Every structure is written in structure tokens, then in C-alpha cells.
Amino acid sequence: MVRKWPWKLACASLLTTVLAACGGGSATEAPDTNANRLTITIESWRSDDQKVWTEQIIPLFEKSNPNIHVEFRPTAPTEYNAALNSKLEAGTAGDLITCRPFDVSLGLYTAGHLTALNDLPGVPHFSDVAKSAWQTDDGKTLFCLPMASVIHGFIYNKTIFNELGLTEPKTVAEFFAVLDKIKQDGRYTPLVMGTAEQWEAATMGFQNIGPNYWLGENGRKALIDGSAKLTDAAYVSTFKDLERWGDYLPEGFQAVKYADAQMLFASGRGAIYPAGSWDIAYFNQNAKFELGAFKAPVVNANDQCFISDHTDIGIGINAKTTHMAEARTFLEWMTGPEFASEFSNALPGFFSLSDYPITLKNPLAQTFVDWRKQCQSTIRNSYQILSRGEPNLENELWRTSVGVIDGTFAPEAAAQDLQKGLDNWYKKP
Amino acid sequence: MKELPMLRPNKSRPRWHIAVFLAPALLLYSIVMVFPLLDTLRLSLFSSDGANFVGVSNYQRLFTDSQWWPYFWRALKNTVLFFLLHMLLQNPLGLLLAALLDSKNLRGRSIYRTLLFSPTMLSFVIVGFIWQLILSPTWGIAPAISDFLGIRYRPWLGLESTSLPTVALISIWQFVGIPMLFFMTALLAVPQDILEAARVDGASAWQLFWRVKFPLILPTVGIVSILTFIGNFNAFDLVYTAKGALAGPNFSTDLLGTFFYRTFYGFQLQLGDYAMGTTVAMVIFLIILFGSLLYLLVWQRKVVSYEL
Numbered sequence: 001m002v003r004k005w006p007w008k009l010a011c012a013s014l015l016t017t018v019l020a021a022c023g024g025g026s027a028t029e030a031p032d033t034n035a036n037r038l039t040i041t042i043e044s045w046r047s048d049d050q051k052v053w054t055e056q057i058i059p060l061f062e063k064s065n066p067n068i069h070v071e072f073r074p075t076a077p078t079e080y081n082a083a084l085n086s087k088l089e090a091g092t093a094g095d096l097i098t099c100r101p102f103d104v105s106l107g108l109y110t111a112g113h114l115t116a117l118n119d120l121p122g123v124p125h126f127s128d129v130a131k132s133a134w135q136t137d138d139g140k141t142l143f144c145l146p147m148a149s150v151i152h153g154f155i156y157n158k159t160i161f162n163e164l165g166l167t168e169p170k171t172v173a174e175f176f177a178v179l180d181k182i183k184q185d186g187r188y189t190p191l192v193m194g195t196a197e198q199w200e201a202a203t204m205g206f207q208n209i210g211p212n213y214w215l216g217e218n219g220r221k222a223l224i225d226g227s228a229k230l231t232d233a234a235y236v237s238t239f240k241d242l243e244r245w246g247d248y249l250p251e252g253f254q255a256v257k258y259a260d261a262q263m264l265f266a267s268g269r270g271a272i273y274p275a276g277s278w279d280i281a282y283f284n285q286n287a288k289f290e291l292g293a294f295k296a297p298v299v300n301a302n303d304q305c306f307i308s309d310h311t312d313i314g315i316g317i318n319a320k321t322t323h324m325a326e327a328r329t330f331l332e333w334m335t336g337p338e339f340a341s342e343f344s345n346a347l348p349g350f351f352s353l354s355d356y357p358i359t360l361k362n363p364l365a366q367t368f369v370d371w372r373k374q375c376q377s378t379i380r381n382s383y384q385i386l387s388r389g390e391p392n393l394e395n396e397l398w399r400t401s402v403g404v405i406d407g408t409f410a411p412e413a414a415a416q417d418l419q420k421g422l423d424n425w426y427k428k429p
Numbered sequence: 430m431k432e433l434p435m436l437r438p439n440k441s442r443p444r445w446h447i448a449v450f451l452a453p454a455l456l457l458y459s460i461v462m463v464f465p466l467l468d469t470l471r472l473s474l475f476s477s478d479g480a481n482f483v484g485v486s487n488y489q490r491l492f493t494d495s496q497w498w499p500y501f502w503r504a505l506k507n508t509v510l511f512f513l514l515h516m517l518l519q520n521p522l523g524l525l526l527a528a529l530l531d532s533k534n535l536r537g538r539s540i541y542r543t544l545l546f547s548p549t550m551l552s553f554v555i556v557g558f559i560w561q562l563i564l565s566p567t568w569g570i571a572p573a574i575s576d577f578l579g580i581r582y583r584p585w586l587g588l589e590s591t592s593l594p595t596v597a598l599i600s601i602w603q604f605v606g607i608p609m610l611f612f613m614t615a616l617l618a619v620p621q622d623i624l625e626a627a628r629v630d631g632a633s634a635w636q637l638f639w640r641v642k643f644p645l646i647l648p649t650v651g652i653v654s655i656l657t658f659i660g661n662f663n664a665f666d667l668v669y670t671a672k673g674a675l676a677g678p679n680f681s682t683d684l685l686g687t688f689f690y691r692t693f694y695g696f697q698l699q700l701g702d703y704a705m706g707t708t709v710a711m712v713i714f715l716i717i718l719f720g721s722l723l724y725l726l727v728w729q730r731k732v733v734s735y736e737l
Contacts, residue, residue, distance in 0.1 A: 082694075103700065196587050198677045199697075252566025254587025254678065260567050387698035390496050394698040395675060402678050408589055424496055 040323050040330065041071040041094030043087070045080035046313070052346040060342055061333055068326045088113045088318070095321040096330065099144035099314035101133035102383050109136070109143040114316040117142045120328065122335025122354075129217060129377050130353040132384060133311035144314035145331050146353040148343065149377075151368045152208040152308040155275040155283060157268060158290040160188055164271075168294040172241060175297040179248045182271045190248035192270030194256025201401035202394070204274040205245065207380045209296045210238040211306035216378035224385055226428035230418040239404045239411030246405045254406055262286075277368045280349035284362065293367045295375065309377035311353065344369070389425030396421045466714070473707040487708040501709070503680060504688035507593055511684060512661040514597040515604075520653055522601070523608025528638060530609070531616045542613070546606035553603070557670030560599045561586065586671065589681045596682050600667050604660070608653045615646035648734050655724040662717050665690060685713050 042053070053072040061070060073094055075083045081104060087093035088108070097114065099105040108114050117123065118141060123131075126146050134144035161167070164185055169175040182190040195201045214220065214234040222228035250256055250264060265273040266286040273279070275293070283291055298305050315334065317327045333339060340352035341359070348365040352358060360366040382393040396418055403409030409417070476483050491497045526545060530538050548556065564571045566584045575582040585591040619642055627641045665686025668676055674696045676683035691699060693706025 103698065107700070194587075195678070197673055198675055250567060252572075252582070252584035252587065255561075255564065255566055255584030256587075257561070260565065264567060383698065388700075390699065391500075392699050395696070398675060399677065399679055403589075406589075406678065408679065 037067055037069045038323055038326050039069045039071055040096060040326050041073050042096040042098065043084055043094040044072065044074045044098035045077040046098065047074035047076060049347060050074055056346050057342055060338060061330065065329060068329065070330060091320060093318050095318050095323050095327045097316050097318055099134055099316050101311050101314065103388060105134055105144055113319055114143045115319045117145060117316065120331060120335065122332050125335055125354040127355065129379060130311055132379060134314045137385065144316035145334060146311055147313045147315050148350040149309050149311050149353055150350060151277045151371065152204065153275055153293050153295045153368060155273045155279065155291055155293050157271050158292045160271045168292065169297055171301055172297045172299055176244060183248060189250045189264065189270035190272060191245060192261050192265040192273045193249055194253045194258065194261045195402045195405055196255050196257045198398040198402050200258055201405055202397040204276060205242050205405065206238060206397055206401045207308050208274055209241055211308055211378045212296055212298050213238045216306035216376045220378055220381040223381055230422065231415045236411050236415045239414050242401060243404050243411055246407055277349040277351065277365065280362065280364050284364065291364050293364055295371045305375035306378055307371050307375045308380060309372065310379045386422065386426065391421040391424065393422060469707045469710055472703055473711045475704055477702050477704040479703065487704050491708050491712065501688065504683045504685050507683055508662055508685045510593060511597050511664060512658060514594065515601060515657050515661055516654065519601040519605050520608045520657060523605050524612050526609045527612030527616055530613060545609060548603045549606040553666040554670050556599065556603050557667055561671055587678065589678045592672065592678065593682050596668055596671060611649050611653050612646060615649040616642060619645050645735055647732050651724060651728045651732060655721060658720050659717055662713060689713060
């Protein structure tokens with residue numbers, strides 16, 4: 001997609017002048033402090049991680065590559081896509097581009113803003129699942145290097161589990177038995193999640209427990225090639241599980257926001273928290289009790305398990321960079337074990353996607369990443385291709401998951417709604 | 430309007446000062462209003478990648494395509510409901526408050542006036558945050574208050590059936606000060622001698638208000654209505670802060686503003702579509718234009734303005 005002058009377009013929306021952020025597109029050039037050192041810059045939306053990059057990751061790289069200076073230049077997450085687009089159009093973007101997964105970055109590649117990375121020597125260290133977010137639809141060209149993923153599971157309060165004599169559930173039946181026991185005791189909220197922001201229901205609910213029903217990548221790919229439908233038993237069963245969650249969630253969960261749920265669990269008033277691994281950092285800081293984690297329950301005790309190990313962030317090279325060799329040196333270093341270990345430890349909950357075994361100092365993060373050994377990884381099924389048209393599958397999943405938990409949608413009806421929405425625009429390849 | 434007798438200035442001198450005085454405003458208005466409007470119109474007539482002129486086919490798509498029309502229609506219906514709630518509650522409430530504050534026996538009028546007007550000056554972010562906190566099932570005081578009043582507490586802001594009225598009530602709470610101020614100013618302008626004459630004739634307070642004051646402030650009712658209409662059809666911010674751009678649950682709080690936002694800027698995995706976004710924006714503009722014209726051409730001509 002060609003996006004010309006986004007700032008101008010933004011200004012053009014007269015009727016919603018409140019929205020128009022007419023300031024876009026100003027890039028500040030970093031001063032060149034050392035004439036002998038080349039400076040390459042990284043565009044990123046991870047302003048939260050600026051300290052980690054500038055104080056830990058980049059110095060580590062510069063130690064082994066003293067001739068290259070790397071500058072981390074983040075933009076606010078909500079403005080990143082638009083700001084990056086205008087910078088790329090104007091030719092003022094940095095040398096390295098942090099990549100959003102799937103279509104946003106694919107768009108940049110097809111518009112000629114990113115270079116293909118197939119010949120980067122370190123690429124074989126990444127699995128197909130990891131690469132899927134930054135490949136062309138035919139899987140032939142890789143345009144961003146996978147950087148990190150987030151893993152779904154359940155974080156629980158060990159103090160409450162010990163007190164009530166509970167053990168980590170492995171199957172769906174055990175999961176609900178544990179929830180029932182906590183509910184009977186009556187002092188704690190069994191399952192801490194709200195549906196007010198909608199994405200929790202789909203991301204921490206549907207995408208968390210679903211892969212065990214649709215068998216991970218198999219099911220995800222079957223949806224894309226059209227051999228499976230969202231009305232199939234796998235998806236209805238996922239919704240049926242989700243429907244039961246409503247009984248165990250906090251009072252008035254329909255208006256409980258994400259931050260409310262985080263605080264509720266951190267304050268020790270709830271037992272189990274459907275989590276994304278990015279929550280680890282928050283709970284490590286704010287929860288005053290011991291934390292444990294278990295993965296999404298399987299249907300039968302000996303079933304193969306699947307986890308949502310979602311590719312969230314990648315990095316590519318600006319096609320118009322004047323420092324191609326240096327940018328490639330940096331990316332090649334990022335494929336190595338040094339980066340994998342440093343990154344995953346500095347940002348617990350964001351896991352490097354390369355195949356080097358990493359040891360994490362954070363035990364909870366280690367629990368999450370260990371699931372990769374026993375279970376097969378998959379990504380969220382709505383992210384690749386299936387959210388290209390309207391209504392897009394991702395937003396539809398938010399809407400229907402909320403309805404199912406709330407009881408306003410029957411599981412079958414929700415599944416039919418999803419399939420109908422997809423049939424509206426999606427033509428199988 | 431009658432022509433005023435004008436002094437004829439010296440014919441030979443062109444009146445440059447008129448152009449000079451008009452220019453800054455005209456220039457500014459053209460840059461920030463007229464040009465963006467025309468550019469919006471232009472964009473809505475092109476394909477999504479901006480390359481091909483497609484005529485009105487974007488509008489055709491919006492009104493007939495099953496990918497677009499049901500969602501636009503839902504947003505339109507919600508907006509109309511949002512507007513009607515304001516007309517039925519906010520403006521009568523504003524009138525009531527103005528009438529009460531107009532009473533000469535009331536002490537501390539300016540304090541009440543300031544208090545009632547103050548939410549209007551708050552940022553919508555703060556208003557959205559405060560009300561979410563008040564109504565929160567976890568931390569809010571609403572559950573306790575409803576218990577005390579014997580009402581069954583529900584997470585009103587989170588239920589499909591009640592979220593839109595709840596958001597509308599929050600918006601009414603915030604903006605009731607505006608119609609109140611308009612009506613107060615109008616009531617202040619009612620001359621004392623007319624009221625005294627009515628009192629001498631034996632009119633009760635009720636009759637005084639409805640027979641004398643209200644007809645005199647009727648033009649203000651029109652202005653307040655049209656301002657409410659324009660404000661509500663542009664409404665976006667409160668829903669965005671309280672419910673997010675996806676305006677849940679199940680799109681029950683989706684207004685034309687949030688629908689436009691998602692279409693133009695995109696949301697999550699939905700990519701922004703400039704052509705369809707500007708098309709939606711133009712349709713919203715035309716709805717508002719049509720409503721305003723209706724007001725100017727019908728209401729303003731029909732309503733009797735009394736010379737006071």
C-alpha cells in the first residue's frame with residue numbers, strides 16, 4: 001500500500017480535528033560524536049525498553065564492534081506506524097527498522113522499504129513458526145529478523161494454592177476442578193480477568209487455551225488454506241470452555257479493565273491469572289507472594305500440548321540505508337547467543353526466538369520458556385492473512401470472546417458469526 | 430433586514446482596508462478549514478492507494494456493500510440514540526437548572542453556577558477515568574451507593590444493553606453546563622418590566638415561566654439544539670477513552686466518530702483506509718450540514734424572535 005503524506009491526510013480529516021495529530025514526520029538527526037565511528041540508528045516503538053537497549057544491549061554489541069555506534073530511537077507505540085511511514089517516504093528513517101508482525105511489515109516490504117534477509121548467515125537459527133510473521137505469503141522471502149515472542153499461560157498465587165491444598169492442573173477437567181475448589185472456599189476470586197477492554201478475552205482467553213483444541217500450527221494453517229472452518233468442533237469447544245469462565249471471574253468482570261485485573265491479582269485477592277508473559281515484569285515488581293505458572297490445560301492427560309508462543313517483534317533493514325554493511329553486522333550479531341541471552345534476561349517475558357538454549361535468572365520467565373521443550377509452539381491464528389479484510393478476524397475474536405464469556409453469545413452462534421464474517425471477504429488461495 | 434443608510438465615501442478611493450481586515454481570518458480559515466475539507470472530498474473520490482479516480486464508488490460501497498453498510502448503519506443508529514438522549518435529558522435539565530438559578534431568592538447562585546459548569550471544563554480523559562472508577566465493580570463507590578439506595582448494582586459500563594446510555598449519561602453530566610449557561614444568559618435578557626407587568630396581571634410563577642419567559646428564549650432552544658446535534662454527531666473522545674476504539678461490548682457504543690477512527694486510522698490488525706475513511710468523514714459532514722441547514726432554513730424562519 002502506498003501511503004503518501006500521512007500527516008497531511010491526518011490533518012485533512014476536518015470533522016475530527018481532535019484526532020488529527022498534525023505534528024508527524026520530524027526526525028532528529030543524532031549528532032556524530034566520533035568521526036571514526038559510524039552511527040546506525042534503530043527505529044522502534046519500544047520506548048519502554050530504551051534503557052535496556054542503550055545501557056545493556058548496545059554496549060555489548062559495541063564491545064565486539066568498536067567501529068559501529070548504534071543509536072536506539074523510539075517513537076510512542078501508537079504513533080510508530082504512521083511516523084515510520086512518513087520517515088520512510090521522506091528518506092529520513094533510521095537504518096534498522098523494528099518490525100510489527102505480519103501485514104504492517106509486509107506492506108513496508110512490498111513498498112520497497114525493507115530488504116530481503118534470506119542470505120543472512122544466522123537465519124537458520126530461527127524456526128518456521130518464528131519466521132512466519134515476517135515472510136512473504138509464499139514463505140520464500142524473509143524481510144525482518146524475528147526478535148522476540150510472548151508466551152501465554154496462567155500465573156497463579158502459590159500461597160493460595162498451598163493454603164487450599166491445590167496442585168497445578170494439567171487437564172481441562174482438573175482446571176475447572178481447581179476453580180471450583182477456590183470458588184467453594186469463597187475468599188478469593190478464582191480467575192482474575194476482565195472483559196472491559198475486549199482484547200483480554202480473546203488474547204488471554206481464546207488464544208491461550210485454543211491451540212490445544214485446534215492442534216497448534218496444523219489448525220492455524222488449515223484455517224488459511226480453507227480445509228478447516230471456524231464452525232468446526234475445535235473452535236466451538238474452545239468457546240465452550242471460555243463460556244464456563246464467566247462463573248469464576250470477578251464480580252462485574254464486564255467492566256473490569258486490564259489494569260484492574262492486574263492490580264486485583266497482585267493484591268492477593270485472586271488465585272489464577274490468565275496471562276501473557278509480558279505480565280511477568282509487573283507481577284515480579286508488585287506481587288508480594290510467590291508466583292507459579294502452568295500452561296494451558298490439555299483435554300486428555302497424555303495429549304500433545306500446544307502453547308501460544310506469539311511472534312511479537314522483529315527487526316529489518318531500511319532498503320535505502322547508506323550503511324548496509326554495518327546494519328547487517330548488527331543483525332547478524334542479533335542472531336547469536338549473546339543477544340538472545342542478554343535480551344531475554346533484560347526483558348523477562350519477551351523471549352528470544354533463536355534456537356540457542358537460554359538460561360533466565362527470572363524463575364517465572366524460565367517456567368514459561370521451558371514449555372517450549374515439551375509443547376509445540378504456535379502463533380495467534382488471526383494474525384496471518386485472516387485479518388486483512390473487514391470484518392477482520394482479530395477484532396471479531398475480541399467481540400465474540402467477550403460475548404461468550406458474558407453469556408450473550410452461545411458458543412455455536414459465536415463460531416458461526418466468525419465464519420460468516422470471514423466468508424464475507426476471505427477467498428482461499 | 431432593512432438596508433441601513435450608508436455614508437457614501439469618496440468614490441475614487443478603493444476601500445482596501447476591508448480586504449486587509451478580512452484577509453487574516455479568511456486566510457486562516459481557508460488553510461485550516463476549507464482546504465482540508467476540499468482535500469477530504471478529493472481523497473474520498475480516489476481509490477485506497479490514491480492512484481485512481483473512482484468517482485462516487487466509495488460512497489456506493491459504503492451504502493450498499495455488506496462489508497460496510499451494516500457497520501455504518503449501526504454506528505449511525507447509536508449516534509442518533511446518543512443525540513436523542515442528550516436532547517431529552519441534557520437540554521431540559523440545562524433549562525431546569527437555568528430556571529432555578531434565575532430565581533432571585535436563591536443564595537449562592539454563582540457557586541452553584543460554577544460547580545455545575547465545572548465538568549465542562551474538564552478533559553474528557555479525566556471525565557472518562559473518573560466515571561470508570563466510580564462505576565468500577567472492583568474499586569468503585571457505585572456498588573455501595575446502589576446497595577444503599579436499594580438498586581441492584583450492575584457493571585453498567587460493561588454490559589451491551591446499558592453501555593451506550595451510560596456513556597451518554599456521563600457525557601450529559603459533563604456538558605449540561607453549556608445549555609444551562611445559554612439559557613441563563615437568555616433568561617437574564619428578559620426585561621424586568623415585562624415580568625412585572627405579567628405579575629401585576631396575576632400570573633403565577635409557572636405561568637410566568639411558560640407563558641412569558643419560555644417564548645422569549647425560544648431562539649436559544651434552537652441554538653442549543655443545533656449545537657447539541659453538531660457536538661453529538663462529532664462525538665468520539667469519551668467513547669474512545671472509556672470503551673476504546675472498538676467501542677464494545679459488541680459495538681454497542683460505536684458512534685460515527687469511532688467508526689470513522691477505525692476506518693481512517695486502522696485499529697490493531699485493521700489497516701487504515703484513507704479513501705473509505707474520508708468517505709465516512711464526508712458523509713458525517715453532509716449529515717451535519719443537512720441538519721444545520723434544516724435549522725437555518727426552517728427553524729430560524731419559523732420561530733418568532735421578539736424585539737425586546
